[in-house]
Amino acid sequence: MQAIDRLKRNQGRYKGKQQFLAMYSSIFEGITTDTAAMVIPMDDHMVHRGHGVFDTAAIMDGYLYELDQHLDRFIGSATMAKIKLPFDRESIRRILIQTVSASKCRRGSLRYWLSGGPGDFNLSPSGCHHPALYAIVIQDQSPPDFKGLKVTTSSIPIKPPQFAVMKSVNYLPNVLSKMEAEEKGGYAAIWLDEDGYVAEGPNMNVAFVTNENELLMPHFDKILSGCTARRVLVLAEGLVREGKLKCIRTGNVTVEEGKSAKEMMLIGSGVLVRPVLQWDDQLIGNGKEGLVSEALLNLILEDMKSGPPSVRVPVPY
């Protein structure tokens, strides 16, 4: 096991800020807390052909937030990517919860993947006989951040709708889009769809508050159906009832409409709700973090901490 020993020795060199607390792998049929063992076979079809899908769930105060909603999307992505489930939904769910339990993590995130599995290096998955499930628990104690951001418009082509609606690991366009934004001093780059309408960010949705005080979000038909974004649409109904929003609308959003909005925000399980203060050279609204964005972030945080059982799955530690 010389190679593995070296891997262990060299670990420090690669260590980033994130702490990986536990990993489940169906290949070794168990959970490990040894970071040197958090590996995947090179011949897994996900590694060398991108034949894998993933999803996430936030861990908040010992609860998994919106696990079932993410799990439904995860299984939907696997179906679209023609990856058979190695276990039924209930078993996958149980394994994910057990992995968080073994990690002892109470605040952070869970990431999980379904892959074509190992077998060979061919393009066809016909030699990969056992699809694989992997899951990792990542510690994250940082408080929610509400500081406004700058975004740019992505020059990287958006994926065809068939691929944009599934959460596969084919994220090179997303990576290049993110890098492009960072090179321009932005946080993320916004994709426009093939008709020029506002689509999505590289791993988050976008939403606007129009000058008529509507919450406006692009349709989910050509972009990833965001779990957090969908939850925001539900929670925002409270703001309509309180009169803080006129209504909620999903539909085509032009760039002009977006850039002249009163508020703009990024929504996702990573960013939660983050205000956008500038898009390319255009200040959004008065260039300050907006009231609706703030109210929506607070609603999501409250939901994560004390929402109904349908969005909060307790982890038995």
Place this chain on the structure above:
Amino acid sequence: MQAIDRLKRNQGRYKGKQQFLAMYSSIFEGITTDTAAMVIPMDDHMVHRGHGVFDTAAIMDGYLYELDQHLDRFIGSATMAKIKLPFDRESIRRILIQTVSASKCRRGSLRYWLSGGPGDFNLSPSGCHHPALYAIVIQDQSPPDFKGLKVTTSSIPIKPPQFAVMKSVNYLPNVLSKMEAEEKGGYAAIWLDEDGYVAEGPNMNVAFVTNENELLMPHFDKILSGCTARRVLVLAEGLVREGKLKCIRTGNVTVEEGKSAKEMMLIGSGVLVRPVLQWDDQLIGNGKEGLVSEALLNLILEDMKSGPPSVRVPVPY
């Protein structure tokens, strides 16, 4: 190391027909012949974001075929994917040759990857400080196969040109295209470009012999520049001199032109030159393996076995 021990124990379950003889990894800074150690860190940006590129080279009688041509494309792909080289070109070349040497393989293939490297699970590679190099040697003793094949037309959308011209691991469209062909009893599905012209197969180029006896191949501007296909274009000049071909032409190829060709073939480092006898419901030519395809396969095989030093790099075992 319980997880690794289990991984070793469970190996047999996943073992396919391919034999992996050696693996180099810049993570453990060395070469292993232990298949249980042929792994990649889960947090490598290539695994969870597809931020990696790859290439191959055939190993024939102890020589690496067209290593330098593949290596040039590999480095070009890395540049397009914004992956910095962990070593200079000469060092990468030396490591690849050493890996084949350590494997003792004289007939098979070498596959290699450059990745964003490990660090964290974020979308941005800014936390991945060391790009990684991996290489695997796969034994393959099977004789070249000249049996004609059936192909279909892919219904899976082709990648935008910016992504089609780089060999990244974002091959899910290619996998789904291959699976679609196999479900229809075919070997591969042919992609048409956005204007409806013949583009490429999921991991090979296509070429035709027209009724005017021209060798016709689609342009490389929107598809992957095939190393084997480019070599075939050079070697085919001999057939022009012998009068077996009228000329060699690259350009737009319509589906009608393709389907009414005298011969059709797939060309790649895996298939070498394979005749296509049927495309969808249409028989190609007389439905038999053609003479030009056979002559081109023989030229490639001869080139692999006794071509000039520019295409044959000796491995010092």
